[in-house]
Amino acid sequence: MTGDSGPARVLVLWSPDWPVTAAARAERVPTRRPAAVVVANRVLACSATARAQGVCRGLRRREAQARCPDLAVLGHDAERDARLFEPVVAAVEDLAPGVEVVRPGLVALLARGPVGWFGGEQQAAERLADQVAAGTGVECRIGLADGLFAAVLAARRGVRVEPGGTPAFLAPLGVDELDREPEVDRSELVGLLRRLGLRSLGAFGALTASDVASRLGVDAILAHRLARGFDPRPPVRRHPPEELAVEIELDPPVDRVDAAAFAARGLAEQLHRVLAGHGLSCTRLGVAVWTEAGEELSRIWRCAEPLTPAGTVDRVRWQLDAWLTRGGSGAVTRLRLTPEETVTAGALQLGLWGEVGEADERAGRALVRVQALLGPGAVLTAVLTGGRDPGERIRLVRWGDDRGAAGSADLAAGRPAIPAQGPASPPVPASTPESAPVPGRQWPLVPAPPEIINSEPGAVENAAAASEMVIMGRTYPAQRGPAGARHSTRKAGARGSPPVRSARPALRDPPPVWPGRLPAPSPATVPPEPPHVDLLDADGRPVTLVAADLLAAAPHRIAVHGGPSGLVAGWAGPWPLHQRWWIPGAVAGSRLQVLLDDGVALLLLGRKEGWWMTGLYD
Amino acid sequence: MAEPARVTGDAPSRLELARGLLCRMEDRAQTMRPTAAPDTGDRSLPVAEPLAGLLPGGGLRRGSVVALAPEAGSISLLFALLAKASAGGAWAGVVGSPGLGLVAAAEAGVQLERLALVPDPGRELVAITAALLDGLDLVAVSGVGRGGMGAADRQRLAARARQRGAVLVSLGGWPGADVELGCVHARWQGLSTGGSGRLSARRVCVRLRGRGVRPGGCSARMLLPGPCGQVGPAPSVHPVDQGVGERQQPAGIREAG
Numbered sequence: 001m002t003g004d005s006g007p008a009r010v011l012v013l014w015s016p017d018w019p020v021t022a023a024a025r026a027e028r029v030p031t032r033r034p035a036a037v038v039v040a041n042r043v044l045a046c047s048a049t050a051r052a053q054g055v056c057r058g059l060r061r062r063e064a065q066a067r068c069p070d071l072a073v074l075g076h077d078a079e080r081d082a083r084l085f086e087p088v089v090a091a092v093e094d095l096a097p098g099v100e101v102v103r104p105g106l107v108a109l110l111a112r113g114p115v116g117w118f119g120g121e122q123q124a125a126e127r128l129a130d131q132v133a134a135g136t137g138v139e140c141r142i143g144l145a146d147g148l149f150a151a152v153l154a155a156r157r158g159v160r161v162e163p164g165g166t167p168a169f170l171a172p173l174g175v176d177e178l179d180r181e182p183e184v185d186r187s188e189l190v191g192l193l194r195r196l197g198l199r200s201l202g203a204f205g206a207l208t209a210s211d212v213a214s215r216l217g218v219d220a221i222l223a224h225r226l227a228r229g230f231d232p233r234p235p236v237r238r239h240p241p242e243e244l245a246v247e248i249e250l251d252p253p254v255d256r257v258d259a260a261a262f263a264a265r266g267l268a269e270q271l272h273r274v275l276a277g278h279g280l281s282c283t284r285l286g287v288a289v290w291t292e293a294g295e296e297l298s299r300i301w302r303c304a305e306p307l308t309p310a311g312t313v314d315r316v317r318w319q320l321d322a323w324l325t326r327g328g329s330g331a332v333t334r335l336r337l338t339p340e341e342t343v344t345a346g347a348l349q350l351g352l353w354g355e356v357g358e359a360d361e362r363a364g365r366a367l368v369r370v371q372a373l374l375g376p377g378a379v380l381t382a383v384l385t386g387g388r389d390p391g392e393r394i395r396l397v398r399w400g401d402d403r404g405a406a407g408s409a410d411l412a413a414g415r416p417a418i419p420a421q422g423p424a425s426p427p428v429p430a431s432t433p434e435s436a437p438v439p440g441r442q443w444p445l446v447p448a449p450p451e452i453i454n455s456e457p458g459a460v461e462n463a464a465a466a467s468e469m470v471i472m473g474r475t476y477p478a479q480r481g482p483a484g485a486r487h488s489t490r491k492a493g494a495r496g497s498p499p500v501r502s503a504r505p506a507l508r509d510p511p512p513v514w515p516g517r518l519p520a521p522s523p524a525t526v527p528p529e530p531p532h533v534d535l536l537d538a539d540g541r542p543v544t545l546v547a548a549d550l551l552a553a554a555p556h557r558i559a560v561h562g563g564p565s566g567l568v569a570g571w572a573g574p575w576p577l578h579q580r581w582w583i584p585g586a587v588a589g590s591r592l593q594v595l596l597d598d599g600v601a602l603l604l605l606g607r608k609e610g611w612w613m614t615g616l617y618d
Numbered sequence: 619m620a621e622p623a624r625v626t627g628d629a630p631s632r633l634e635l636a637r638g639l640l641c642r643m644e645d646r647a648q649t650m651r652p653t654a655a656p657d658t659g660d661r662s663l664p665v666a667e668p669l670a671g672l673l674p675g676g677g678l679r680r681g682s683v684v685a686l687a688p689e690a691g692s693i694s695l696l697f698a699l700l701a702k703a704s705a706g707g708a709w710a711g712v713v714g715s716p717g718l719g720l721v722a723a724a725e726a727g728v729q730l731e732r733l734a735l736v737p738d739p740g741r742e743l744v745a746i747t748a749a750l751l752d753g754l755d756l757v758a759v760s761g762v763g764r765g766g767m768g769a770a771d772r773q774r775l776a777a778r779a780r781q782r783g784a785v786l787v788s789l790g791g792w793p794g795a796d797v798e799l800g801c802v803h804a805r806w807q808g809l810s811t812g813g814s815g816r817l818s819a820r821r822v823c824v825r826l827r828g829r830g831v832r833p834g835g836c837s838a839r840m841l842l843p844g845p846c847g848q849v850g851p852a853p854s855v856h857p858v859d860q861g862v863g864e865r866q867q868p869a870g871i872r873e874a875g
Contacts, residue, residue: 359755363709366753367734370746380735382720390721399734521817521843522721524693551813570809572816593817599804600690601817615719617806617817618693 007147007231009163011111011121013092013128014155015085015140018105019045022084023074035072036064044076081105091135095128103181106155108148121160145169147231153177166229171202178223189220201227244278245286245338246271253292253331257321260332264316271337272309282307284341287319292330297323300340301368301376301400312337314365318372367399376400386514388579390522390603390615516577518591523603523615530612533604534559535594545606548576548590558594558602560613566596574606663703663755663785666727668840668851673797674830678703678756681780684799685792691801691822692789693718694726694842696758698849699787699799701727708732708755713747714739715760715789725847744771751775751784760789769793797828801842819845821852 015021019037024047029035034050036043038061046055046064054067065071081104092099092107096114099107111121118124125142132140143155146166153173154161161169175193178201179186198204205228212224225231248267254260275282285307288298301315316337324332367379379399387393397403535543537553544552551574559565574590581588592604592611603615662677670676678684678699686692693715700710700723709732712718716737724730734754739746743759744767750757757779762772772792779786788795801822808818819841827835844850 359707359709362753363732363734363755364753366750367711369749369752370736373742373745373749374736374738374740378736378738380737381733382723382730382735384721384724384730390719394720396735403731519816520725520845520847521819522719522725522847524697524719524722524843525717526719526721527717554812570806570811571813572809573813593809595806595809595817598690599806601806601820617820618690618719 007166007229009111009115009144009146010148010151010231011096011109011114011124011128012102012143012145012148012151012155013107013109013132013140014143014152015088015105015138017045017047018085019076019081020047020050020074021138022081022104023077024072025084026077026080027072027074029072029074033070033072034068035074036061037074037076038064039076078104087136088132088138088140091132092128094135095131096124102148102152106152108151111144125160147226147229149226149231150229152180156180167202167205170227170229171200171205173201174199175201175204175227177201178226184219186219186223189216189223192216205229244271244274244280244342245336246274247334247336249334250332253333255324255331257317257324260320260324260335261313261317263335264320265313267335267337268309268312268316271312271339275339275342278342280339280342282312282339282342284339285312285315286336286338286340287316288336288338289320289323289332290334292333295330299376311365315368315372318369322372364400371399388514388517388577389605390518391526393517394526516575516579518603521617524618525616527613527616530605530614531561531563533561533602533611533613535604535606535611542610545574545590545608548578548588549574551592555592555594558596560602563613563616564596564598564600564602566598566600568594569597570595577605661783663708664706665699666702666849668838668849669698669824672824672826672836672838674828678785679796680755680783680785682796683776683779683786683788683792683794684797685788685790685795687798687800688790689800689802691804691820691842694722694820694849695799695801695824696787696789697723697726697728698842700733700756700758701848703756704729704732709734709753710756710758711736711750711754712758713750713760714743715758722843722847726843727848743767744775747775747786748778751778751782751786754784756785756787758787758789762788762790762792795828797826797831800825802837819843819850 020035023029023037024031024035031047032049034047034053034055036046036050036055038044041061043055043057043059043061043064045057050064050068050071053071055064055071059067061073065073085101085104089099089101089107092109096109096117098113099109102108111124114124114128115121118127121144125144129140129142132138141155141158143151143153143157143159143161145151145154145161146163150161150166150170154169159169175198176190179190193199193204198207204224207224209221209224213221216224246267248263250260250263254263271282285301286298287301288296290296299319301319307315316335320332371379377398380396381399381403383395383397383403384393385395535555536557536559537543538556539553540557541553543555546552555568555571557566558568571592571594573592575592576588576590578588589605589607591614592606593601594604595601601617602613603617604611605614606612661681662675662679664670665673665677684699686695696712704710705727710728711734713736715735718735718737720730720733723733734750736746736750743761747757747759759775761767772794775786776794778784792798802825803821803823805821806817806819807821809815820843821839822842823837823839824842825835825837839852841850841852
């Protein structure tokens, strides 16, 4: 609190409808065309031309389009807003240091410096507006008042409030001005004040502070201070981001690993000195080298734990090892380390109970070593997710990546390490009449078993788990014993299954239940590409599904292509599996457990086209 | 555990009390962040109960090589061996098994966040395994027989495991392994006639051969996997000959096959 001695003089520079401006620039929408940014089917912000045609904030998208048929509907992206606003901030900083970005589109600075320098508030405001318009082409308004809140309101009106005139400026304004900022929701307070008959800020400010505090709560105290023209806090000066990356020129060029590693050691220590000076630790490290042939090689290392200097040196050395031994690109001329992602250094803590984490660190080091040998996608860990089949309940995450995050792109890159090997993967010839698909085109074209869909690279973006939860349903008629109940507690944080590419982002909570999931025990082997299975009855005819839960005949003999075969000793099912009917190509199937006479048990998935082995109870 | 009211005792009892409290604190801390105890005297990884009674020393001795016979049940056996050590904070890696049923691993009690997978080691099988032996407590390798791993490579890996105190598990044969485990007489329970029931548990006889085991080998019966996916003791029914299906359950559940 700055105390009631009077807030500092603040200059605010406001670019109206910044989300729309940024989105229109990014999408190259012409400025004359009305545009609106829409979140969850509601208009979040709209341009002035759109507003003139009746579009306003909070309107439903369809109604906005009805009022203004040529409206350009744009998506919201907070990061893009911030990114595109950066040049504006830089332009302001050219003239006046000590800028605070309140949010993208709104910049505040202490007025004393620029006003003194330019010889007057009017001149300073004009210079700043000109500078921004000339440098970035962004139109903005400037307001000057005592205190940030009043200055923002002044900027919205494009006025300059005389020093000391702030309470008088605020008094006639309506209380709903308190609820203008998108970050804080004061709609309840504003509604209450209206119902109390306090329609202007002046009326609200006329209450005594103790009355407000005793009746209306903490946030109202803050709002009351704002309404009286006091400032909760002075602007925080923004410090321009500094370059954290370090770089070294290698002259003469280095072609041996040990020499390069020696150079990397010094560089890593320099990087950590810079980071330590800022109180930061690095969790993602970018290693880039330039070679004599002009090639630029780069890779980003992710680390679950903040990097230590020794860890940094290790990673650089392994990376250089991989690049230099691969050869072909000549000697290294330049080496650059970039901290791609940083956390505050306090995150790096030692365990309370002695050597906690030592084994973890040792294991992590070994796994990173393997990543250096084979590439970062070669070492995976598994996360349990929602799903019904053993294959889709597992999400594989690269070692070092966040196990909680969706990480769609990473998994897409991480998965291809698995498929396409072993004798089971090539599509088998159509040896039985019902295996209709053409060999060689079988997997992409026919409605494939779910595991095949899963092994598609884009598999991570999850279908909306909630909708599945509602729709699914009746799949598993067998005894759902204590095992099934136990499971629903286990998959904490479970999210949508990883089905097909066309899906939407996952819903995080509540953790969905998956009725129809196979209960424990699960098959110990889940082939990445399910092999085709011939299931024959006693007369040697293929067993087909008459209905989703009815076999045409009792299975007698089974042969898995590239797998076990023998006489059927028992079976259970079939259990119909209705899921993801809204995805074209994903046809429902039926599960069947089959026990062979030699004690091997299989999990089959049946469709019109035949049977696939989706699990082996190994 | 002593009550706080009894603190006013002589020195040994107070020492006892302090030890007990510290032990409880450690237990509590253990549940939050389990740690492996690599060099605190115990030279073996703990194993869940029915298997522990079978193994010499009651666990997987660090530095040893364990071969799992390439028969049905080897993957389940791997999960069962791994479960207790993994829950206690040990790290494990599996090299070269792309089709691992990880849901079954989780059901068996394996902590998936401490299970690293290298599904496709390519031609670097030996180098990858050696690198993992440096840091992990247990490394399982498959494809030893066909992957062109010679006797010299095997010896080097075994020496590396011995030196680092890790357990090397071979999915498949490993000539000269310290311990060799295999499942025989596997019988699934839970299926009934005409497609009713479901696979609920498998009764197996795990056979052990190797050093420190009596010459003919020894064996134990257990459920692998049990009804919840974990290894469990076989329900004690009247003793029967090997390989004969026993009727035991009421309510019409019987072993199929």
